[in-house]
Amino acid sequence: MRIAMIGGGYVGLVSGACFAEFGTDVAIVETDAQKLSALREGRIPIYEPGLDAIVAGNVGAGRLSFGDDLKAAIDGADAVFIAVGTPTRRGDGHADLTYVYEAARQIARMAATGLLVVTKSTVPVGTGREVARILAEERPDLTFSVASNPEFLREGNAIGDFMRPDRVIIGIDRDNGDDGAHAERIMRALYRPLYLIETPIVMTGLETAELAKYASNAFLAMKVTFINEMADLCEKVGADVHDVARGMGLDQRIGRRFLHAGPGYGGSCFPKDTRALTAIARDAGVPTRLIEATVEINEARKQAMAERIIAHAGGVHGKTIGVLGLTFKPDTDDMREASSLPIIAHLAAEGASIRAFDPQGMAAARSLLPRGVEYCDDALSAIDGADVLVVLTEWNEFRALAPERLRELMRGTTIADLRNIWSPETMRAAGFDYRSIGRP
Numbered sequence: 001m002r003i004a005m006i007g008g009g010y011v012g013l014v015s016g017a018c019f020a021e022f023g024t025d026v027a028i029v030e031t032d033a034q035k036l037s038a039l040r041e042g043r044i045p046i047y048e049p050g051l052d053a054i055v056a057g058n059v060g061a062g063r064l065s066f067g068d069d070l071k072a073a074i075d076g077a078d079a080v081f082i083a084v085g086t087p088t089r090r091g092d093g094h095a096d097l098t099y100v101y102e103a104a105r106q107i108a109r110m111a112a113t114g115l116l117v118v119t120k121s122t123v124p125v126g127t128g129r130e131v132a133r134i135l136a137e138e139r140p141d142l143t144f145s146v147a148s149n150p151e152f153l154r155e156g157n158a159i160g161d162f163m164r165p166d167r168v169i170i171g172i173d174r175d176n177g178d179d180g181a182h183a184e185r186i187m188r189a190l191y192r193p194l195y196l197i198e199t200p201i202v203m204t205g206l207e208t209a210e211l212a213k214y215a216s217n218a219f220l221a222m223k224v225t226f227i228n229e230m231a232d233l234c235e236k237v238g239a240d241v242h243d244v245a246r247g248m249g250l251d252q253r254i255g256r257r258f259l260h261a262g263p264g265y266g267g268s269c270f271p272k273d274t275r276a277l278t279a280i281a282r283d284a285g286v287p288t289r290l291i292e293a294t295v296e297i298n299e300a301r302k303q304a305m306a307e308r309i310i311a312h313a314g315g316v317h318g319k320t321i322g323v324l325g326l327t328f329k330p331d332t333d334d335m336r337e338a339s340s341l342p343i344i345a346h347l348a349a350e351g352a353s354i355r356a357f358d359p360q361g362m363a364a365a366r367s368l369l370p371r372g373v374e375y376c377d378d379a380l381s382a383i384d385g386a387d388v389l390v391v392l393t394e395w396n397e398f399r400a401l402a403p404e405r406l407r408e409l410m411r412g413t414t415i416a417d418l419r420n421i422w423s424p425e426t427m428r429a430a431g432f433d434y435r436s437i438g439r440p
Contacts, residue, residue: 003080007099010155015120074110079116079118082121100121100123108137129173145183149171150212155331167202227260240438302339316388335368355374390416415432415434417437
């Protein structure tokens with residue numbers, strides 16, 4: 001099997017590398033000259049544990065290549081995947097499909113034969129049909145097949161999610177001449193290694209696959225928001241949100257994942273996809289009040305966390321705040337929609353001096369955070385001389401910091417642990433005015 005992957009970003013690079021690991025020949029097309037140069041030189045432009053080894057191994061084996069020539073990439077390919085960005089469109093919350101539709105036009109213009117065109121990007125309901133229309137309009141002489149194959153990759157665990165997924169969803173266009181048989185045959189062959197380990201493969205229609213992606217992410221975002229609200233309640237009534245979450249999660253109908261209280265969700269998926277789903281529903285005349293409330297509550301929570309820190313510190317004007325963690329979650333360098341952005345901006349606007357450290361996110365953070373933020377070489381440097389310590393991302397290396405060492409380095413004793421990485425009893429015994437989320 002041979003495929004082309006348009007887009008060497010997070011989804012395209014991870015998916016392409018993992019398909020190559022399955023034994024498929026993969027040509028990744030990337031038009032960003034800087035990113036393409038890095039990939040060709042063996043430098044991975046994103047941080048994802050294990051990805052560098054898989055890329056290197058498959059490039060060495062001749063199964064994975066990078067280029068900017070779409071025509072060469074799709075020549076002889078069984079399928080071409082569209083894995084370009086679909087950012088939120090300004091003004092209405094819809095996903096911006098400019099890159100998806102332009103990719104479809106380029107595929108049609110350069111294809112020598114009809115291809116299977118698969119949308120891997122997260123796209124609204126109806127996108128697959130529009131891609132099919134564009135292909136037919138651009139090249140009425142060729143017969144293309146269309147499919148939707150949404151990704152369910154968690155940053156920091158993307159390799160495992162692709163190689164050992166909970167499920168694979170494939171939407172097939174059954175309205176063409178062969179009732180989708182050609183598309184289904186190719187997709188089953190591509191995912192054959194997962195059939196062998198009995199991964200559930202859900203074959204469905206285009207619209208269903210497209211909606212399933214948004215529905216999944218919206219539901220998980222609601223889970224996060226729910227446990228955050230329960231954490232606020234726990235603080236008022238003296239309960240422990242960790243135990244509440246454990247009691248809930250042991251119910252198999254609920255599950256343990258995404259029940260970790262914190263400062264609000266972020267990243268490339270949940271914020272964008274919840275907004276897009278509410279826009280899709282609004283256009284369809286179907287209210288999605290739960291999701292709309294989730295979006296509003298999550299945005300408000302980030303500002304509320306900044307106010308919580310200010311109140312806890314008795315004001316922050318003129319004080320130095322050490323910040324541990326900037327990325328929206330650990331094991332990634334992704335700063336998109338990170339809670340740290342509005343929180344730090346608010347603290348800086350109140351007159352605080354910010355000293356921050358993140359193992360992977362500082363390069364991306366520099367253009368997003370206020371100019372006065374000082375970026376430190378390690379966690380202890382960020383803590384040194386701080387009046388207040390704030391934990392915004394739960395990197396494992398932060399958990400190992402000894403309370404006694406923190407006490408030696410800090411000027412003050414105020415700690416706002418927004419990720420619950422430390423024991424309240426231990427930190428208070430070390431002399432800290434320690435507060436976390438949803439715990440006594």
